[in-house]
Amino acid sequence: MTTPQEELLPATRRALSHRIAVAQADGRAPSLVAAVVRGGRTVWHGSRTSVDGHGPDENVQYRIGSITKTFTAVLVLRLRDEGLLDLGDPLEKHLPGTGAGEATIAQLLSHTAGLAAETPGPWWERSPASLRPELSDVLGEQPFLHPVGRLHHYSNPGYTLLGALVEEVRGAPWEEVLRREVLEPLGLHRTSGLPQAPHAGGWAVHPWADVMMPEPAEDLGRMAPAGQLWSTTGDLARFAVFLVEGDDRVLSAESLREMRTPAAPLDAEEQASGDAYGLGLQVLRRSGRILAGHSGSLPGFMAALVIGVGEDVSAVVLTNCTSGPQPLTVAADLVRIVAEAEPRIPEPWRPAPEIQPSVLELAGPWYWGTQGCALRLTAHGMVELGPLAGAGRRSRFRPNDDGTWTGLDGYYTGELLRAVRRPDGSLSHLDLGSFVFTRQPYDQSAPVPGGVDPEGWRGIA
Incomplete structure (x- = not known):
């Protein structure tokens, strides 16, 4: 997967290194690691400071938070492509008794189901999974905050329901299905539900002093499909290639294009920014470019993966602090740096094969x-x-x-x-x-709706 960094010009590599250095220093992050993908492979990898005394490489795990949702969405689209469900189906048809069954699968994927953003009770990201053993504990007594299908309202419980849907249809735990159907075929061997050494520890950095405190790394239990996964820049670089090109063993390029297509109604703020949400992927407008991907955060970790399909450049940024750097902004900047410094050279024009x-x-x-x-x-x-x-x-x-x-x-x-x-x-x-x-404007020989004036075109009488 990794190729010599000389594939990028020295000035481009320095600009990338400078950008993550500024992000790590200004964001006061214990460590920050990033990768850039072009032409289906990693062309640059960089890191700042250390994990366990060593600079993190592409095999060091970080928690990726809500990037997990994109993996869950891939599993759901696989079920659709196999004919086991339709995105327009109400959840109740396949997973009865949740109390949120009127929402469709597409609405859950695009965060338009009207569900609450978080679970009731203690802050779920810092609380043991034992507090949410059942779906009813995740949804609460009143799961809906908004009319179904009317508003884009980001919902972690919505993706918990999608994970439960995958388990119901496949008859196996969500993580087992994910590993069998996505991680293993794509060669994502360093992506897992629980951390595997070497991995970074999560830290909270004091907002007004240069001191740190370790964050708990809770197993999210039922909420796992919304944010459980740990991964590396190496694995997420491979995943970025898949999100652009597809892999018929996992999901077709056409279905991935559907995931990248805006599907959610936008509020005024989102319309102003140009951002939207597809089916498990954020759709972003940055520096005049359309990017797709997802950000993620859990106590101690922040992450982002973005793909610029038009530029054939993708970027991954991972860091181990609760707040500070803005990985999504940094990743978008890495795409911009490469796209502007080394614009994509188009394939040579060649005549098409014989056409009927x-x-x-x-x-x-x-x-x-x-x-x-x-x-x-x-x-x-x-x-x-x-x-x-x-x-x-x-x-x-x-x-x-x-x-x-x-x-x-x-x-x-x-x-x-x-x-x-x-x-x-x-x-x-x-x-x-x-x-x-028609071949001519308002062609009289064609069935133009409303008909064409029989006297035809004329000048001023």
């Missing part, structure tokens, strides 16, 4: 009313539809076996594009979610 004449015929300009659009064929067998000039709706489409195309992103995500032909086989128009695209 009926598909090639679709390429070129089309009009929705008077708005000009262009349909382009890609070398990867997909099509792209976007404005001829300026801003407007832009989407990619993948081919289906029946000659239609399904939208992958943008306004037309999931919508069906089909070419409609006349009885003589000539191309009439494109139908896209009931929108009619």
